[in-house]
Amino acid sequence: MSTEPMHDIAHLGHLELLTNKMAESAAFFIDVMGMTVSGREGNSLYLRGWDDYERYSLKLTESSTTGMGHVAFRTWSQQALERRVKALERTGLGIGWTDGDLGHGRSYRFHDPDGHVVELYYDTEYFKPEPDQKPYLKNQAQRYPARGINVRRIDHFNCFASDIRANREFFEQNLGFRLTEQIVLDDGSEAGMWMTATNKSYDFAYTKEAHGVRGRFHHVTYAVDSRDDVLRAADIFMENGVHIETGPHKHGVQQTLFLYVYEPAGNRVEVANAGARLILAPDWKPIVWTEAERKRGQAWGLKTIESFHTHGTPPLPADLKKGVSE
Template sequence: MIKEPILDIAHLAHLELLTPKFEESRDFFINVLGMTQAAEKGDSVYLRAWDDYELYSLKLTASKTSGLKHVAYRCRSPQALERRAAALKGSGFDIGWTDGDVGHGKTFVCKDPDDHVVELYYETEWYQAPPDKKPALKNQAQRFPARGCNVRRLDHWNGLAVDIKANREFYENYLGFRLTETIILNDGTEAAIWLTATNKSYDFAYTRDHTGTKGRFHHITYAIDTREEILRAADIFLENGVHIETGPHKHAIQQTFFLYVYEPGGNRVEVANAGARLILAPDWKPIVWTEEERKKGQAWGLKTIESFHTHGTPPVDAKGH
């Protein structure tokens, strides 16, 4: 008998990133990526891509270091939120309820086996464009900004983890994510996972942290419409003195057309044409990549740059300080 799927998570909603260079990071996300500031509270600004339907998809917070403070997923209904909270209570992963944050209501907070903080909520504020940002087409969230890279929507994120298998089991069993692709080493160790809660091919990925440190961050990804726009983004980064780590190129895994840079606070940011592949099969069988296959590099032969395996935030010597 097929196990009944858990369909309580609707989608990836937002991330909270920490930056030790707050003003420079805000300027990067607004003027280079082309995002819009939707709110501000305390040491944080709330930023949105132009077609995000929620108020924001990135909370940027001033901090002494870089990294991920939390990731949030919207549930499909109030009942779905209560079911996930009930499943997590007493698991050792649960933290508890909060009243929420700017733009969303009550929230159940937990942590995964790698200590990444995960927030779950349902009640949310839909973005209402003011007159100067009102789109011509009513089925679009906001007028096209015509600024910087013009990122359209939050697509996915990538975390670093010590125990990939334990994290896969957590997200599958407690939150209902499905594994779509994975890397398994010759000794049988799971080295990376790509999981989805939607028909997208992935909402997030975890890869092994080479330092053995829990809770670190690899990158956040914003989608733009075409490969050509990613090539243009490379020129925009060049003009703005932004360090391009690798790309433009095409990943073998998930076939994402990618471009990676570092924002001023040190966090890795990807712009990608990531929405072409959909997982429609309810009985999808995860694609397994071997150690030898991954050593071949990316789809068109580009070798994976070493910093892609070694750079994460916060820096290990700054974690917890």
């Protein structure tokens, strides 16, 4: 008998990004990415894409290091939150309850098997636009800012992990995420996973950390409406002196058109026309990519740039940096 699917996670809510160059990082997200400030508290700045329905989707926090502070998912209900907390506490990876943060209520934090900090919450604050932000279209969260790239919403994130299989099973068994695509190497080990709690083809991905270092961050992705917007983003990045790591190009896995850059502190950021593929089948069978298929490169044959497999935040420890393009 098959297990009834678990539908307690509603969607990706927000991500906290750590920066040791606060002023420069803030300018990047506001002026280049076109995001809107929706709050300030302590050493953190809260930012949003123009159609994020919650108050913010990015918490930018001043720090002595870089990487992901935490990532947060909203549950379908308070009862769903409590069910997931009970399951997570049995894993021994729970951190505990918090009193919440700007824009949302109590939350529960835990580690995944690789040490990343993940948060679940339900009570939230919808974004309320100021008069000069109020859109003409009532079903739109905010007036189009017409500034920089004008990213629309948070789409997904990617973390490095030292053990992909352990993380996949953790998110499947304790949180109900579905695997949509994965990379399995010739030796049977898993090198990448793409998982969803929604009808999007993925809400997050984990890819193999090449050095066995736990808890590193790969990138956060903001969505724009079309491929043309991704191409325009490339022009805007260049006009603002932002180095493009790779792209615009098309991924083989999940088929998004992508463009990767580093924000001033070194965290990787992606702009993509995400959401083109939807997973509507309740009995979806995960797509498995082989080692040989991945060696073909991206969708149109472009070899994946080496830094994509090695550059992450925080930087590698000094004893591992030698000979590695970071």
